[in-house]
Structures are given as C-alpha cells and as structure tokens.
C-alpha cells in the first residue's frame with residue numbers, strides 16, 4: 001500500500017499535532033517540546049507547501065516548511081519539518097511526503113530545502129540522504145534540550161532544476 005498525499009488543512013491539525021507531539025516527546029526530533037496550536041502553526045508555515053500522508057484511511061504523517069529569512073535573496077530557501085506516526089514508520093510515508101514537498105517547492109521556484117537534525121536521529125538522516133539531501137556540516141552545541149547541549153547536523157537539498 002502506498003501513502004496518498006494531499007494538502008494539510010486546519011481540520012487535519014488535531015491528528016497532525018498528535019503525531020508532532022509524539023515525535024517531540026522522543027527527544028530526538030527537535031529542540032521544541034510542545035506542538036503548537038493551529039494558529040501558531042498556520043502563522044509560521046508557508047501555506048502552499050503543507051501536506052499530510054493518508055495511510056490505511058488515516059493521517060499517518062505531515063510535512064511543512066517555514067521561510068528561513070525575510071531577505072529577498074533567500075526567497076527560495078525554506079526549512080522543513082516531517083513527522084510520521086510511530087505506528088506507520090518504515091513503510092515509505094516519510095519518503096512520500098518528501099517527494100511531494102520537493103515537487104511542490106520546485107514548482108513554485110524554491111531552490112533550497114534545509115533541515116536541522118540531531119546526529120542521533122539516524123532514521124531522519126537516512127531518510128533525507130535517500131531523498132537527495134546532503135550534509136552541510138555539524139553545528140556544535142547549538143542549543144539545549146532538557147538541559148543538555150546538542151549538536152545539530154545541517155542538511156540541504158539544492159534543486160537541480162532551478
């Protein structure tokens with residue numbers, strides 16, 4: 001069975017937010033600890049590049065991007081988040097979400113997608129490398145999670161067509 005990808009709407013947020021919170025609770029996904037409410041999410045993510053994956057009739061994951069800078073020179077650079085329900089991992093849902101994101105961003109002229117990933121988040125590092133992201137480098141002791149300084153690996157995918 002293949003995941004079906006469609007735009008993420010406000011009505012999807014309770015299910016997507018649960019998946020987000022589950023990922024945050026692992027301590028391996030982000031410096032964030034609490035998934036935002038819809039208005040905070042909606043206000044910080046670009047409207048045209050948000051998707052959910054439907055798998056087995058349910059929302060199994062989501063992807064969305066934020067602008068990295070308001071400067072015009074960075075208008076084609078975004079940072080994304082991707083989260084898959086723990087019960088649906090390892091079945092191609094994350095890969096399908098990234099494919100949809102790459103198609104959608106390239107269609108609107110976005111040339112770089114970046115992501116910041118903890119070095120211990122092997123699943124996410126492999127997922128992104130398989131989707132054409134490359135490791136730019138490791139940012140050392142960038143921030144604290146639960147009081148502990150964490151390194152962050154910066155990855156990017158530079159479009160070949162823009």
Ligand SMILES: CC(C)(COP(=O)(O)OP(=O)(O)OC[C@H]1O[C@@H](n2cnc3c(N)ncnc32)[C@H](O)[C@@H]1OP(=O)(O)O)[C@@H](O)C(=O)NCCC(=O)NCCS
Nearest residue numbers: 023029082083084089090091092093094095123124126127
């Ligand atoms: C990272 C995450 C999104 C991957 O989603 P997924 O749907 O399980 O990934 P897929 O099944 O599409 O896997 C695609 C590829 O990623 C890699 N991958 C996925 N899970 C992996 C794992 N546990 N170990 C190693 N590689 C893994 C593999 O290369 C895989 O390709 P393959 O199946 O052909 O070997 C998911 O584990 C997740 O939501 N984690 C918690 C939240 C999180 O960390 N988000 C990223 C924040 S930066």
